Every structure is written in C-alpha cells, then in structure tokens.
Amino acid sequence: MRTARAWLADTAGGLPRIFWYLWTGLLINRVGAFAMLFLPLYLADARHASDALAGLVVGAYGIGGVAGVLLGGVLADGWGRRRTLLWSHLAAAVLMAGMAFTTSLPAIALLAGLVGIAHSMPGPAFVAAIVDVVPAERRSRAFNLHFWAFNLGMAGASALAGLLAESSYLVLFLLDAAATLATAVIIAWKVPETLTPATVRATPAIRAGLRTPLTDRTFLAFVGLTFVLAVLTTQTSTVMPLAMRADGLSSSAYGLVVALGGALIVVGQLFVPRLIDGHRKHRVLAWATGLTAFGYGSLALADHLSGYLLAALVWTVGSMLAAPPNAEINAELAPPLLRGRYQAVFYLTFPAAAFVAPTVGGVSLQYLGDWHWLAVGGVGLLAVAGHLVTGPRRERRVAAGTESQRVERAAPDVSPTTVTAACRSPRTTAP
Structure with a gap:
C-alpha cells in the first residue's frame, strides 16, 4: 500500500x-x-x-x-x-x-x-x-494539493x-x-x-457566452443536484452547532466533530480514486448523496457526542466519494472557451447553499426540532433519484461529444456565436 x-x-x-x-x-x-x-x-x-x-x-x-x-x-x-x-x-x-x-x-x-x-x-x-x-x-x-491544503487547514482550524x-x-x-x-x-x-496580455485580449471575445451556461439544461440539472448536496453539507457549519448546543454539548465538542470530517477527507483523498475508478459517475454520485443524506438524517437520533461523530463519519465518506466525479462532470460539460463561466455558475451553488441552509434551517430547527434532520435526509434522497434519472443522459452527451472534440482541435478558431450554438446542442461537450 x-x-x-x-x-x-x-x-x-x-x-x-x-x-x-x-x-x-x-x-x-x-x-x-x-x-x-x-x-x-x-x-x-x-x-x-x-x-x-x-x-x-x-x-x-x-x-x-x-x-x-x-x-x-x-x-x-x-x-x-x-x-x-x-x-x-x-x-x-x-x-x-x-x-x-x-x-x-x-x-x-x-x-x-x-x-x-x-x-x-x-x-x-x-x-x-x-x-x-x-x-x-x-x-x-x-x-489535488489545493484540495488537500484546504481540508487540512479546515481540520486544524476546527480543532483550534x-x-x-x-x-x-x-x-x-x-x-x-x-x-x-x-x-x-x-x-x-x-x-x-499571472494574467497575461494574451488572456486579457481574449476575454472580450467570449463575453457573449455569459448567458450560455444558464441555457444549458443538462448542465443546470447537474448544478441543481450539486446545490442540494451543498445544502446538506452546509448543515455542518450552520444548523448543526445550534442542535449540538441544544443537546448540551460544548463548543469544543462541535470543533471535534468538524475536525474529524476534515481529517477523514485529508486521509481518504489518497484512496477514493481506487474505490470509484471504473464505476459510472452518476451511480457514484447517487451513492455519495445517499450516504450524505443518511448521515444528516441520523442526527434526529443523536443526543450525545458519539452519535454526532458516527454521523459525521457517514456523511464525510459521502462527501469524499462525491468530490472527484463532481469535478470531472463540471469539466466535461463546459466548452473550452467558456470554462470560466461554467465554473462560476457551478461554484455559485456553495454560497447559495450557505444562505439557504441557515435561513431555512434555523427556522426549521426552531419549530420542527429533530424532525428537521429527517426532512434534510428526505431532500437528499430526492437528489439520489435525480442523479439516477439525469445521469445516463448526461453521460451520453459526454460520450457523443468525442467526435466534436476532434473537430474542435482541427479547427481551433471558433467564434462566440458558434460556441454559443454548440453549447445548446446536446451533442457538444468540452474536452
């Protein structure tokens, strides 16, 4: 090993x-x-x-x-x-x-x-x-190192x-x-x-593509499912500390739960590729989302630190499995000239979740109590169904784009109009 x-x-x-x-x-x-x-x-x-x-x-x-x-x-x-x-x-x-x-x-x-x-x-x-x-x-x-540093830093921050x-x-x-x-x-x-003059000159040529990701239905379906997963995982930093406080647990107990998740991600990153290689991405995401939903849903039964730690173990495994296919799918669906715009729309899901999770979750926790966690788990299971329904079509689009990729490499001078039209075609994807 x-x-x-x-x-x-x-x-x-x-x-x-x-x-x-x-x-x-x-x-x-x-x-x-x-x-x-x-x-x-x-x-x-x-x-x-x-x-x-x-x-x-x-x-x-x-x-x-x-x-x-x-x-x-x-x-x-x-x-x-x-x-x-x-x-x-x-x-x-x-x-x-x-x-x-x-x-x-x-x-x-x-x-x-x-x-x-x-x-x-x-x-x-x-x-x-x-x-x-x-x-x-x-x-x-x-x-890989960027992701590793982020999670290593978060693990240390949580404990401290x-x-x-x-x-x-x-x-x-x-x-x-x-x-x-x-x-x-x-x-x-x-x-x-690090921004080169050539990049600055190229930027105005693709401004017309700002609205393209917002009309790409396949991509938006994927973004919507990612948003649901982000709402689930954001419970850790928004609603869960309030639930732990209601259960009489201290701030250091909350820090320990968060640190456990970060440490598991840092270590698990070494081995996750071996677990998911050869499996279809939408099925991996369905399993990952299901584990995450089960982990947060189980907090309805957690009254002691041990319960929170076990739940964190489950949802962290889900997050670890979800990260690689999420990044790959985002890259596969984005045309080369519009990758920045697609990335912007994709990453909006996380701050949006940081708004929705506490705004809705705070009210839900106050009035529903432990039933809040069952509702969170139920929403996650709906996302599992979403991956199983939309995933095959998304992967057919990626597979069908292989020939288009060869054409793009043979004719690299693509106009913004052509790029926009190509993005709307279900047969065109990024390399």
Whole structure:
C-alpha cells in the first residue's frame, strides 16, 4: 500500500514556485478561517440571538458569498489575479477585526454579508492563477494539493477554534483576521501577476457566452443536484452547532466533530480514486448523496457526542466519494472557451447553499426540532433519484461529444456565436 509520503512525492513533483506560494497562502488562510464556523454559536451565546435570527445573520454571509464569487471572477479576469487576491484578503482582515468589536446584531449582519463577499472573492482568482502558472499536464497534481491544503487547514482550524471559542470569541475573530492578513502578506511579497496580455485580449471575445451556461439544461440539472448536496453539507457549519448546543454539548465538542470530517477527507483523498475508478459517475454520485443524506438524517437520533461523530463519519465518506466525479462532470460539460463561466455558475451553488441552509434551517430547527434532520435526509434522497434519472443522459452527451472534440482541435478558431450554438446542442461537450 502506498504511503502518504510517497503520494505527496508523486503529486508535488515539477510544480512551479509560484504555485507553492499560493498553496502556502491558502493553507494559512484556512487554518485561520475558523471564526465564521462558530458564528451561530457566537450569536446564540454572546449576543443571545434566537435560532431563527442566528440563521438569518449567518444567511447574510451566504448572500455575500454569492456576490463575492461573481465579483471575484470578473475582477480576476479584468483587474488581475494578484490584485484580486491581495485586496480581498486585506478587506476580509479588516472586516473580521471589525466583527470582533461589534455588539449590534444589525451591524453584525451587515459585516457578515461583507465578510461573505471578501471570503468568496479569492476563490476564482486562486484557481485562475494556478491554471496560469501550472502546465496542463501537471494541473491534476496541483489541484489535488489545493484540495488537500484546504481540508487540512479546515481540520486544524476546527480543532483550534473549538478551544478558543470557549475562552474568548474576541480572540477567535482577531486571530482569524491575523491569519487572513498573513496570506495577504505572502501574496504581496511572493506572488506576481499571472494574467497575461494574451488572456486579457481574449476575454472580450467570449463575453457573449455569459448567458450560455444558464441555457444549458443538462448542465443546470447537474448544478441543481450539486446545490442540494451543498445544502446538506452546509448543515455542518450552520444548523448543526445550534442542535449540538441544544443537546448540551460544548463548543469544543462541535470543533471535534468538524475536525474529524476534515481529517477523514485529508486521509481518504489518497484512496477514493481506487474505490470509484471504473464505476459510472452518476451511480457514484447517487451513492455519495445517499450516504450524505443518511448521515444528516441520523442526527434526529443523536443526543450525545458519539452519535454526532458516527454521523459525521457517514456523511464525510459521502462527501469524499462525491468530490472527484463532481469535478470531472463540471469539466466535461463546459466548452473550452467558456470554462470560466461554467465554473462560476457551478461554484455559485456553495454560497447559495450557505444562505439557504441557515435561513431555512434555523427556522426549521426552531419549530420542527429533530424532525428537521429527517426532512434534510428526505431532500437528499430526492437528489439520489435525480442523479439516477439525469445521469445516463448526461453521460451520453459526454460520450457523443468525442467526435466534436476532434473537430474542435482541427479547427481551433471558433467564434462566440458558434460556441454559443454548440453549447445548446446536446451533442457538444468540452474536452
């Protein structure tokens, strides 16, 4: 069996130095990004907000994230990767420090929305910068490490934050701001602008494609199912801490549950490809969504830490299985000239879920109690059926696009009109 050290050696080989600065900045950012995980508990414990009101305030963070993804994508292409990364991190650090000293709930809600914008803006720029500097044949390695750093950082953040939250929420927010500022310093010091003049000149040629993903029914069906999965997984950081508090569990117990999930993902990433290779993607996603639904649905019976830990084990396995086919399908459905636009629509599902999950979930938990978790599990089972129904058609479209890919490679000069028309055809896909 291959060791983690051997996997890292194979994965890390040949990556440029700029990538490692980006990777280090992301890791530091994630280790420090723990305050928003505990925002529901902070609102309930320190600001005495009801579950429903706490859900609305946390939902403001999700709404800000929706705007931040769009704004970050536009600025990364037009203003530059480096500037977008630098100024979004600086803004997030200032806003997080402001939240540390704010006591008014309306002001906290406003700051949460602005922090959501600042936290989501770097995402498209991070990915775009990695694509800019890493050769195509090494991007799979780079994104594996990107995903690994994200989850390793989140696991460390969750464990650390659980201890800090019990001593001082002020320290929690200020350390988060400091880690964000450290990332900004690394970007300012070591990361040059990776956006080339050729890319800038090419950008206006595909502006007509902004609406193309929104008329691609096959892609939108996939995005909708991904949104359901995102709503399920977002329960961990939005509704579950309130449920654990109602069961008399501490902040450190919540941090332990979240840390377990992050640690399992970090380790499981080494072995998931072996489990799913050779299986049809829609069936893998159906199994993954089913496990996730079962994990969250089982919280209806969880009253002690052990129950939450067992449930986290189940839904984390589901998340691990879902990640590779989700990324592959998103790449397969996106035409080459419109991959950025397709990525933007796809990644909107996560901040949108960060709004819907707490906004609806806070009210649901307050009035339904444990039945909330059964409802969450039921919604997940509907998504399982959705994958089984829509998956075969989606995979036929990908298979039928093989010949179109050869034609595209033979005639690379494609006009925006041709691209838009091709996207609407069920036989055309990205390479």
